[in-house]
Amino acid sequence: LASQLELINKERQFLLKEAAAHAIAGFEPFDFAQGKKILIVGHESYQEGVIGLVAGKLVEAFYRPAIVLSLGEVTSKASVRSVSGFDIVQFLRSHHEHFITLGGHPMAAGFSIETAKIAQLQEVLEVSADTLLSTEVLTRSLKIDLEIPFAILDEKLYQSLQQLAPFGMGNPEPVFAT
Secondary structure, three states, X not given: OHHHHHHHHHHHXXXXXXXXXXXXXXXXXXXXXXXXXXXXXXXXXXXXXXXXXXXXXXXXXHOOOEEEEEXXXXXXXXXEEOOOOOOHHHHHHOOHHHOOEEEEEOOEEEEEEEHHXXXXXXXXXXXXXXXXXXXXXXOOOOOOOEEOOHHHOOHHHHHHHHOOOOOOOOOOOOOEEO
């Protein structure tokens, strides 16, 4: 079973690497010079199981909300990731008429859509994002929780902080400056 899981994991990592490289390569510096505020990309080769991870990679690379679609003949599935300060599911719900299904939370969402309606949705979302997303929201920032002296950074402090885990959206990992 461990060998089988390892094989599945390696295959998934390969699919993620390929899809992320393809998606990132699809955006040119021109797109950002022209003020692109939301990233929307889809392809038939994108597997549903990795599109959320690909959307996350796009957010990491460009710091823009990202929608990645696994394109099907009749219907397509999408996974969406956002940036801090922009409620992506509320944004998408304001255009609910375009979706077959839609769900998520402020930082991540998913939806299904008729493939024939994707171009229309892209146009609507790009126009809407252009008015709603400010430069401040699209500027990456680092929130420092506490400034501490370098001398107190040690294994004991690290172990104490690990007792606060698991870290995630509702329990962010503390960030210190020294």
